[in-house]
Each structure stands twice: as C-alpha cells, then as structure tokens.
Amino acid sequence: MIHDFVYDIPVRVYFGRDQLQHLGAELKKYGTRVLMTYGGGSIKRMGLYDRVVKEIRDAGLELFELPGIEPNPRIDSVRRGAQMCKDHHIDVLLAVGGGSTIDATKFIAAGACVDHDPWDFLDPAKRGTVSVDKALPIIDILTLAATGSEMDSGGVISNPETQDKYGALYPLLLPKVSFLDPTNTFTVSPYQTACGAADMMSHILEVYFNMDQDMYMLDCFMEGLMKTIIRYAPIAMREPENYEARANLMWTSSWAINGFVNGGKRLAWSCHPMEHELSAIYDITHGLGLAILTPRWMQYCLDETNVSKYVQLGTNVFGINPGQEPMAIARQTIDAMSQFLFGTLGLKRTLPEVGIDETHFAVMARKSVGGDVLQGFKPLRQHDVEQIYRMCME
Amino acid sequence: MIHDFVYDIPVRVYFGRDQLQHLGAELKKYGTRVLMTYGGGSIKRMGLYDRVVKEIRDAGLELFELPGIEPNPRIDSVRRGAQMCKDHHIDVLLAVGGGSTIDATKFIAAGACVDHDPWDFLDPAKRGTVSVDKALPIIDILTLAATGSEMDSGGVISNPETQDKYGALYPLLLPKVSFLDPTNTFTVSPYQTACGAADMMSHILEVYFNMDQDMYMLDCFMEGLMKTIIRYAPIAMREPENYEARANLMWTSSWAINGFVNGGKRLAWSCHPMEHELSAIYDITHGLGLAILTPRWMQYCLDETNVSKYVQLGTNVFGINPGQEPMAIARQTIDAMSQFLFGTLGLKRTLPEVGIDETHFAVMARKSVGGDVLQGFKPLRQHDVEQIYRMCME
Secondary structure, eight states, X not given: OOXXXXXXXXXXEEESSSOGGGHHHHHHTTOSEEEEEEOXXXXXXXXXXXXXXXXXXXXTOEEEEEOOOOSSOBHHHXXXXXXXXXXXXXXXXXXXXXXXXXXXXXXXXXXXXXSSOGGGGTOTTTTTXXXXXXXXXXXXXXXXXXXXXXXXXXXXXXXXXXXEEEEEEOGGGSOSEEEEOGGGGTTXXXXXXXXXXXXXXXXXXXXXXXXXXXXXXXXXXXXXXXXXXXXXXXXXXXXXXXXXXHXXXXXXXXXXXXXXXXXXXXXXXXXXXXXXXXXXXXXXXXHHHHHHHHXXXXXXXXXXXXXXXXXXXXXXXXXXXXXXXXXXXXXXXXXXXXXXXXXXXXXXXXXXXGTOOGXXXXXXXXXXXXXXXXOSSSOEEHHHXXXXXXXXXX | OOOOEEEXXXXXXXXXXXXXXXXXXXXXXXXXXXXXXXXXXXXXXXXXXXXXXXXXXXXXXXXXXXXXXXXXXXXXXXXXXXXXXXXXXXXXXXEEESHHHHHHHHHHHHHTTOSSOGGGGTOTTTTTTOOOOOOOOEEEEEOOSSSOGGGSSXXXXXXTTTTEEXXXXXXXXXXXXXXXXXXXXXXXXXXXXXXXXXXXXXXXXXXXXXXXXXXXXXXXXXXXXXXXXHHHHHHHHHOTTOHHHHHHHHHHHHHTTSSGGGTTOOOOOSHHHHHHHHHHHHOOOHHHHHHHHHHHHHHHHOOTTTHHHHHHHHHHTXXXXXXXXXXXXXXXXXXXXXXXXXXXXXXXXXXXXXXXXXXXXXXXXXXXXXXXXXXXXXXXXXXXXXXXXXXXXX
C-alpha cells in the first residue's frame, strides 16, 4: 500500500552560472557574522574562494574561516567548527564544497547551539535522548555532484578514534539556500566524477529496490534519473567542461536523495550501511565503495519474489529485451549495472584492488546490521553481509 | 542553452488518508480567525465539510465561511472574499476544493491586504504598476487533481462583465500547506476526472514542447508524468475508489505545474491562452477546452524544425516504433494523443459539440495573442489562432 507521507523541502536553489550575485543578500537575511567552511585548496585554485570572499566583503559581512574539512569528514572538524561558532558568535554558516564539507557544516550548525559533544547527534547509543532543536542557518555552494547534501537534512560523520561512521537526519539541518553552478564542477576529475555518479546511482537504487507498492510516477522519475546518470557521467568524464552534462548530473544529485522519490514507501537502506563500515576503517571514497558493493548486493538479494523489480530496472533503464524469462533479464540487468560501474565509469571492481582484505569482515558486518538485522530490500543478517563482502573479493 | 533558474517551492504537503489531524496545528501557526472558502455542496455531501469544521473547532479557532466559489471562478467572489477578510480581521485562509476554489482564494489573500480592486492583480493593463507585496497565508485541502494550484503561485480568474479571463503568478500566493488526500477525489465523476487528466497533460505539453535545449532529466520526468496520466486516468474513471490511481493522478497534478519541470527553459504557453478565451466567453470546463485544442495545435505547429520533439514524445510516451520516418512518427504521435483524449478519456472532440461556433473566433484569437503574437512552441499570430480554432470545428 501507499503509506501517508509529508513532502517539505523548503530549500531555495540558485541554479546556473551567474547566481553568486545573490549570495550577499541571502547571507544577510540571517546576520552579519559568517563562518565559511571548506576542504582543501581546490576552491582557491579554481578561483571560487576569491569570488566568494569578494561577495561577502561587498555585502559588508564579517568573515571567519574553517578550512581543512576532510573527505569522509571527521567529528574533530565538527567540534572545532562548533567551538568557532561559539567563540565568534557566528550568525550563519557558508559551506563551500562537496558533500563532506556540507555534511560537516550541518553538525557544526547543530553543535554550535548546544553544550554537549556534537558526536551525540550521530552516536546511535545517544540518539534516543538527543535531538537537534536549534541550529544555525546554513547556505552552501556545491562543488561536487554526488551526495545530495545540498538539498537534504542528513549528514555522515566519521570518528576515527572509534572507527565509527554514522549518518543522521534532522529537519533543522536542511540548508536554507544552495548555489548549484555546474561550472564549479568543471575541475572535478574523471575519477571523482565516476565516484559521484556511483553514489547517486546507489541513492536511487536504495529507494527503487523496494517491494512496497508505491507510486508509479516516482518509479518513472527514478528511472529518468538513472538514465540521466548513465547518459551524462561518461560525457562529463571525457569532456569535463560540458555544461549540459555537468548540469544534468548536478541537478540529478539533488533529486536522487532529497526525499521526493521516497513517496510513501517504508524505507531502509542496504548498501550505504554496508559501505559506511568500509570507509570508516579504510577511508576509501564513499562512491567507490558503493560501486563495488552494489552489483554483488543485487545478485545476493535476487529471488523469485523480487525478480520483477530487476526486470523493471533492466527493461526501462538499460533497454534490455523484455521478451525473455524474468531471471534471465535480471541477470542481464546486474551485468549491465556492473558494466556501467566498472566498464563505463572505470571504477575498481574488487575490494583487494582498493587495499581491503578479509581481516575486518566479521566486525564490519556486525556493525552494519546494528547488531541484528539490516532491514532493506531484503533483510540481511551478519552472515549475509559477510557473504556480500566476500563476493567483492574477486 | 540551459538558462539559469531559481527553484523555490516551500509548500508543505501532507499526502495521504490520515493527515487532517494536522490541520488545526497548521492553521494555528498563522492566527485564530479562519476564513474557509469552498464551492458548491460536494464537500458537504462527501463529509469533508463536517470533518474540517470539527478540526477547526477542536483547535479552538474561529471559523468564517465563503461558499459558492464558481468553476472558472469570478472576480466578484474574490472581491466578496477580500471584503470579508477585512471585515472580520481574518488571519488565515483555508481553501477546500479544486483549482477554482484555490485560485480564487489566492487573490482573496492578496485583495485582503490592499485598498484597490483585486482585479488589478490580473488585468494586463494594470500589472506593470500593481504587485502582490503582502498576502494572507493560505492552506488548502485539495478535492480535484487537475490545475496544480495546490503547489504553485498562480491563479486564473474570470470577469464576466468584460468577458476577460486572466491568469497571474505571484510568489506570495503559494500555499503554505496543502493537504492531498486521494480519497477526497473518490467522488469526482468520470467526466471531471477526464477533464482533470487533460488539464494536467496540457500543463506538461506546454513545457515539454519547447525547442530551447534544456535538461534531459526534466524531459524524462515529464515523460514519466505523462505515462502516469495515460496509465491511471482510465483506471480512475472506471474504478473511482482506486487509491493507487487517484494518488498517482493527484501527485502528478502538483508536479506537472509546480515549476520543477521548467528548469532553465524560456517559457511561453500556447494552448492555455487560446483556451482561456473559450472558457471566458462560453464557460466550458477548462480541461475540456484544452483537450479539443491540443491535437490541433500540435498538428498546426509541426514542421521539419521541430519534428524531433514529436518523435521524442511518440517513442518515449506512446511507445511508437522509432524505426520510421520522423514525420510519420509525428503524425502517429498526434493520432495517439487524440485517441487518448477523445477515445480513452471520452472527451468531446469538436467545438460545435460543446456549443461553440465561429461567431467570436476573430475577437478571441486577437485577445489570446495579446494584440500581437503568442510566443510559445511556435509563435502564433491572430490568423494562426483563428486557423487552429477553425480546425476544432470538425
């Protein structure tokens, strides 16, 4: 059945090449003291840093900076940012970067308003008692099409001390305004473009692979998003300054995970929890970990009760001939997905190729199922997840 | 090229069967004095009126009522509502009905905050000097899947004295909250269901038929919406209480016109301005007028420069064999659209069948092009529009 749901995404998106002129006015709505967060030096090399600083100065705002947010952002950066907000009485946060920078900024925004450790917002042991009741407003300038953090209320943070990596969603962490300029992704390498495409693809599959009957219109939309990724990711890899390709990928990254596609489905994700354990310990790129896991997970879950979903994906997205046995179509669908991820996108196919061996499989599998069962397209227990990890060995 | 655009749709949508429990709390956010607007007696017959009144009373709010909003709503109802808001110091408007009720309520919300005639917000002669700078907040409960007024900032109002019918968009007229319960459309007749489907189809086609290169992902989305209408409108006509069909149609009505599909296209609509002149004079159902015009307009506009769009529609939405000459595919596409509108939906095919003859063609055509040219998929002058009207005679 189609369950009731609430749709509520009040993010204003400025999309296009010539939108930063609105940055100063948008920031000013929330105050005068701005903390700008970013990662490494890429935004300086591409000239974006200078442009942003100029807009902020021209608007008469006071600028503070927190550089050095890591890929797979760490709780220490969050703690440092939250402390800066308190020390400097920050009014509004400006995240300039990809999903890692925006994710970290979300928990900085929440951490700035409380006395306790921001890790409490993420730690499953604390989440029953801790909530985000207040947060500083967030504006972001996106530089990587991948995680969709620019239009959702969630984030994922790593804690290297405990080798934990957790995600959490809080409505107050939704950005107020996102600036999506496809030209800001022109310098993204082919490899990172591929990882971003794999991440978006996984976001859609986590929702699409669901036997809960829901709305056909949303399945059509998800199929369109997947066709968009398949069409434009290779173009963006070959021609990094192809605006049409970058624009399609960027807007797709937002809509893959902003919640619209969920509709009234009861959701539980599978590949993301399994991948978070990989990147928590080995610090690999999230999209790459997802790419390795996805076809194996598809293969492990396939059975007579869910084969129709594989057939739908194969015929509607990959153009597989529908005049065959369902199981044959399903196998061709998994092959087509592998071919896209490892052939077209050129991502590594196995865990050993990215330096991961069986050492931690048992503990990672146990953590990924939360000690019991990973509810998702098909319920997975620890031994199931271990088996999927093992399928990624070759 | 893909033009810059702003995406900003901060409407909260409660979708589903069991959501009215949130009505009182949502109204209370905006004050205590509620003006409820509605049309004829259908909301009383279906029990919705009693349920809404109970929620309002239980929330301790004060209720005022404006019944009798017409299909093709008239400026007199808007004037009356605006005056009621002033007289009773209304804090928030609650529209219960279809697009007509919600459209009228939008201009009541604006008219309540000014001293001038609300028609000035619509009259093209005044619109350069008049704007909506303030409006009462609007909450709606939708009972008809058609116009998309529940998630956009526009409305269309008729002025029978002058035989004018104008639409206008003002961001402040966007509803704050929309309640979309598919069961509230169970009593919609097969005929009105068909008219609603034709209206939605036209909203999509007005955007889809555009040679301005834009985003593939949005074309895919529009194709999914059209496939949804084609799949579920006949089911809803046959089985009025089919929840899956009503839910898909309802959510599609919102997304067909809330602005998401526009992306960065330069837009100008064609069929809607032509139809508004028909229903301004003859008061026919908007969706029916659109259905009659649409295939003729498609046929009139077809040429070698735009045939690719017809081919895209035909092959992706109607499943027409792509291995043919483009012009042949285009003609089959127009036939398939006619078959859907006049065959599957059973709508009347010609203007004479709905009581319209050639008497006013010249004046209607002149008004529809705004005195000069109707920019759209293909620019249309008065003689073009007259020709299209004439094609609807048989």
